[in-house]
Amino acid sequence: MNSAALVIHQTRFDLRGFMRDRRARFFTLVLPVIFLVIFVGVFGNDPVRSGGERVSSATYFVPGIVALGIVSASFANLVMAITAQRELGVLKRRRATPVPAWVIIAGRTLAAVLTSLLVVVVLLAIGTAAYGVALPSTTIPGVLATVVLGSVALCGVGYAVSTAITSVDSAQPVVQALVLPLYFISGVFVPASSLPLGLRDLANVFPIAHLADGLRHAFDPLTTGSGIVARDIGVLLAWAVAGLLIALWRFSWVPRGSA
Amino acid sequence: MVTKHEAATRGRTMEGRRKEGSDEVINAQGLLKRYGDLEAVSGIDLAVMRGEIFAFLGPNGAGKTTTVEILEGFRARTSGRVSVLGVDPAEGGPSWRERLGIVLQESNAEPGLTVRECLELYAGYYSKPRAVGETVALAGLDKQASMPAEKLSGGQRRRLDVALALVGDPELIFLDEPTTGFDPSARRKAWEVIDDLRSLGKTVFLTTHYMEEAERLADRIAVIAGGRIVAQGTPQSLGGRDRMAATIDFVLPQGVARSEIPSGVRELATERGGGRVAVRSESPLVHLACLARWALERGFDLPDLEVRRPTLEEVYLALTSETRKEKR
Numbered sequence: 001m002n003s004a005a006l007v008i009h010q011t012r013f014d015l016r017g018f019m020r021d022r023r024a025r026f027f028t029l030v031l032p033v034i035f036l037v038i039f040v041g042v043f044g045n046d047p048v049r050s051g052g053e054r055v056s057s058a059t060y061f062v063p064g065i066v067a068l069g070i071v072s073a074s075f076a077n078l079v080m081a082i083t084a085q086r087e088l089g090v091l092k093r094r095r096a097t098p099v100p101a102w103v104i105i106a107g108r109t110l111a112a113v114l115t116s117l118l119v120v121v122v123l124l125a126i127g128t129a130a131y132g133v134a135l136p137s138t139t140i141p142g143v144l145a146t147v148v149l150g151s152v153a154l155c156g157v158g159y160a161v162s163t164a165i166t167s168v169d170s171a172q173p174v175v176q177a178l179v180l181p182l183y184f185i186s187g188v189f190v191p192a193s194s195l196p197l198g199l200r201d202l203a204n205v206f207p208i209a210h211l212a213d214g215l216r217h218a219f220d221p222l223t224t225g226s227g228i229v230a231r232d233i234g235v236l237l238a239w240a241v242a243g244l245l246i247a248l249w250r251f252s253w254v255p256r257g258s259a
Numbered sequence: 260m261v262t263k264h265e266a267a268t269r270g271r272t273m274e275g276r277r278k279e280g281s282d283e284v285i286n287a288q289g290l291l292k293r294y295g296d297l298e299a300v301s302g303i304d305l306a307v308m309r310g311e312i313f314a315f316l317g318p319n320g321a322g323k324t325t326t327v328e329i330l331e332g333f334r335a336r337t338s339g340r341v342s343v344l345g346v347d348p349a350e351g352g353p354s355w356r357e358r359l360g361i362v363l364q365e366s367n368a369e370p371g372l373t374v375r376e377c378l379e380l381y382a383g384y385y386s387k388p389r390a391v392g393e394t395v396a397l398a399g400l401d402k403q404a405s406m407p408a409e410k411l412s413g414g415q416r417r418r419l420d421v422a423l424a425l426v427g428d429p430e431l432i433f434l435d436e437p438t439t440g441f442d443p444s445a446r447r448k449a450w451e452v453i454d455d456l457r458s459l460g461k462t463v464f465l466t467t468h469y470m471e472e473a474e475r476l477a478d479r480i481a482v483i484a485g486g487r488i489v490a491q492g493t494p495q496s497l498g499g500r501d502r503m504a505a506t507i508d509f510v511l512p513q514g515v516a517r518s519e520i521p522s523g524v525r526e527l528a529t530e531r532g533g534g535r536v537a538v539r540s541e542s543p544l545v546h547l548a549c550l551a552r553w554a555l556e557r558g559f560d561l562p563d564l565e566v567r568r569p570t571l572e573e574v575y576l577a578l579t580s581e582t583r584k585e586k587r
Contacts, residue, residue: 006383006384009380009383010380010383013369013372013376013379013380016371016372016376017369017370017371017372018371019371020371020372020407021370021371081370084370085370088366088367089363089365089366089367090366090367090368090369090370092333092363092366093361093363093366093420093423094384095333096331096356096359096360096361096363096424097356097381097384097385097427098353098354098356098357098384098385098386098427099353099384100353254333
């Protein structure tokens with residue numbers, strides 16, 4: 001098997017593991033749908049101020065919830081899966097085989113990207129069918145670039161974060177503690193324009209705000225062109241590169257202190 | 260473009276050629292490991308030959324796991340020379356791991372995958388894997404092949420561990436306590452699998468707490484205690500077992516006292532309660548003849564008379580308790 005085939009091999013089995021993990025499925029595929037239904041239900045289809053424009057609340061919430069689904073598919077799933085695999089000795093056993101670390105990292109990252117695309121398709125289908133959200137067809141490149149780069153960036157960060165977690169039990173609380181505040185200040189649940197400037201600046205350091213903003217721009221019916229926001233793509237790309245370098249550098253096959 | 264895997268395959272054939280003619284699969288000299296002030300392994304020498312089953316025994320905390328993990332490439336050593344399949348484990352790359360199979364002491368199943376899928380995943384990691392179906396059969400898991408690995412019983416899971424270590428068709432296999440927690444019949448089946456490895460020409464490095472297992476399987480045994488190798492040899496000769504005193508064991512008939520045992524034997528006898536007497540004898544035939552004459556003259560029999568060589572377990576316990584005393 002050459003390198004590319006080996007990565008795809010790993011991805012196939014990681015996806016299979018994901019599909020059979022009820023908790024991962026729930027948080028990634030079911031919970032975003034529930035959020036979408038609740039948010040649109042609570043706020044109706046009234047217009048929301050987003051940036052300078054007024055858009056329907058569904059059009060506002062779909063990209064935010066898509067971002068949430070991508071964070072779950074890429075960051076949360078990965079941190080929990082990698083931490084469990086390392087602490088329970090699954091990775092140590094793989095270490096006994098010739099498979100290189102980068103294949104494990106690339107395989108799971110590719111699985112997360114594919115899962116993220118699935119989340120987009122599911123939420124978009126529901127948004128279109130139930131709430132009349134329409135994706136301008138010209139912005140598909142913007143959606144794809146934002147989803148793929150955002151997912152890769154969050155995977156890289158996930159690998160970095162997982163090296164700081166030393167037990168299976170603490171993975172979920174650590175993930176929630178990092179992600180929940182960021183959702184609120186990154187415009188996932190509430191428009192970022194309603195937040196104090198300091199919080200917005202803080203949020204803009206991290207990838208979630210740029211993921212949400214890039215998606216919102218691409219989903220905006222008034223957007224013309226490819227829907228690519230250079231600043232969002234640039235920040236996501238920087239996080240993706242830095243995250244994957246940290247992942248390669250810090251990747252550990254065994255629990256800390258056992259080498 | 261040369262991919263990592265192609266490079267690995269090339270490395271393998273080159274190393275394979277280099278190895279021909281040399282029959283030492285593992286060689287360690289002065290292997291030493293220190294954790295802070297604690298010296299876990301104090302400069303040991305080991306040699307394992309191609310095609311043999313080598314058992315590595317020792318009490319918990321003796322340096323056994325540390326040594327094995329250094330040989331497997333999981334831990335770094337402090338000093339000493341180590342070669343496994345002609346490669347320093349600290350520098351062993353994918354081409355080296357192609358030729359190794361490792362059954363870890365503790366390992367969990369790949370989450371969400373069935374037995375067959377686990378093996379398919381692992382087979383993909385190797386350039387020349389053994390067929391998955393054949394590996395499933397070798398480990399005796401045919402009936403469980405489509406079961407989720409998490410649902411297997413303890414013994415079945417251990418067999419999956421063995422199957423995963425064999426799917427790369429390795430030359431050298433490390434088995435770290437492969438039958439812990441097995442019932443006797445499962446253990447016997449596992450022994451058959453390990454015996455099969457021998458007939459396939461594989462080299463096996465086995466650690467175990469079961470002396471019966473070492474005796475049944477091993478060509479050679481090394482015992483580590485307090486970070487040092489305290490004995491090395493075949494199961495029959497380990498620690499001078501072949502030259503050790505035998506034990507003659509019997510129950511004195513009613514009304515016969517120990518003091519009545521004929522002199523020459525009496526001095527070697529110890530009483531073990533319930534009239535049971537044990538005689539430590541370096542010339543058991545002479546002492547038996549003496550006892551037989553005495554019993555016949557007195558007109559009684561010794562129906563439960565037993566002559567035993569020291570068991571491997573007794574030799575092992577003697578070897579490992581000596582070091583414990585020295586350490587104090």
